[in-house]
Amino acid sequence: MARKTVIAGNWKMNKTAAQASAYAAEFLTALGQAPLTEVVLCAPFTALPSLQAGLAGSDVRCGAQNVFWASAGAYTGEISAEMLVDAGCTYVIIGHSERREILGESDELVARKLKAALSAGLIPILCVGENLAQRETGQAVAVVNAQMRANLAPLDAVEIQRLVVAYEPIWAIGTGKTASVADAQEMCVAIRACLAEIVPAAAAEHIPILYGGSVKTENIAAFMRQQDIDGALVGGASLDPADFAALVRRSGGEAN
Numbered sequence: 001m002a003r004k005t006v007i008a009g010n011w012k013m014n015k016t017a018a019q020a021s022a023y024a025a026e027f028l029t030a031l032g033q034a035p036l037t038e039v040v041l042c043a044p045f046t047a048l049p050s051l052q053a054g055l056a057g058s059d060v061r062c063g064a065q066n067v068f069w070a071s072a073g074a075y076t077g078e079i080s081a082e083m084l085v086d087a088g089c090t091y092v093i094i095g096h097s098e099r100r101e102i103l104g105e106s107d108e109l110v111a112r113k114l115k116a117a118l119s120a121g122l123i124p125i126l127c128v129g130e131n132l133a134q135r136e137t138g139q140a141v142a143v144v145n146a147q148m149r150a151n152l153a154p155l156d157a158v159e160i161q162r163l164v165v166a167y168e169p170i171w172a173i174g175t176g177k178t179a180s181v182a183d184a185q186e187m188c189v190a191i192r193a194c195l196a197e198i199v200p201a202a203a204a205e206h207i208p209i210l211y212g213g214s215v216k217t218e219n220i221a222a223f224m225r226q227q228d229i230d231g232a233l234v235g236g237a238s239l240d241p242a243d244f245a246a247l248v249r250r251s252g253g254e255a256n
């Protein structure tokens with residue numbers, strides 16, 4: 001069985017409800033025929049209902065960018081996995097480096113969020129990646145392996161098989177610098193090897209692993225040609241609907 005390919009847009013803290021609605025209409029028109037890849041748009045919480053309404057009837061999925069680990073209760077300002085399902089989400093990004101770095105999210109917190117998302121039926125997109133100093137001192141694979149092990153610790157093999165993993169080197173996010181396709185492929189192989197030590201190797205073969213960090217229409221095809229890269233998590237280049245539709249089509253091998 002071939003692995004599922006996933007192209008996910010991460011809007012980060014951009015777009016109002018009205019902008020999300022307009023985006024959905026323009027994106028679906030620009031996308032044309034349903035792509036063979038799974039396409040996901042990860043929007044801010046406040047834009048999810050209008051995005052979901054705008055995408056209704058299409059195969060494009062909604063995702064959130066964060067979730068809390070408890071399902072309800074006295075947690076001021078937090079949003080539960082059940083609430084995300086209620087808002088129409090299929091996916092949720094967990095452990096993005098911006099949350100790890102800016103908000104101090106620990107590996108343990110990421111692990112609890114993964115568990116909560118899976119329990120509610122969401123597909124987590126688990127983000128892992130090294131910073132520049134770690135890459136330059138040859139620690140990238142060790143750092144990512146340690147993140148994976150700590151984040152997956154509370155999950156059983158069946159849960160792990162429902163994940164999508166995104167390798168996002170921190171130094172490549174929003175900088176215009178991408179990892180070389182060879183480095184990205186090498187890390188995705190290392191991530192799959194790490195998964196194969198935790199779940200049966202045949203199961204690890206089926207977990208989609210994405211690359212993220214300055215992915216654009218111009219470079220998506222080169223990443224997609226790598227054997228262990230099964231898609232992309234796209235920030236800046238997902239903000240314009242026509243551009244992102246072109247990127248999705250290019251990911252599936254179309255010339256434009």
Ligand code: 13P
Nearest residue numbers: 010173174213214235236
């Ligand atoms: P850019 O594509 O803007 O570099 O962002 C990558 C990212 O962080 C996606 O989650």
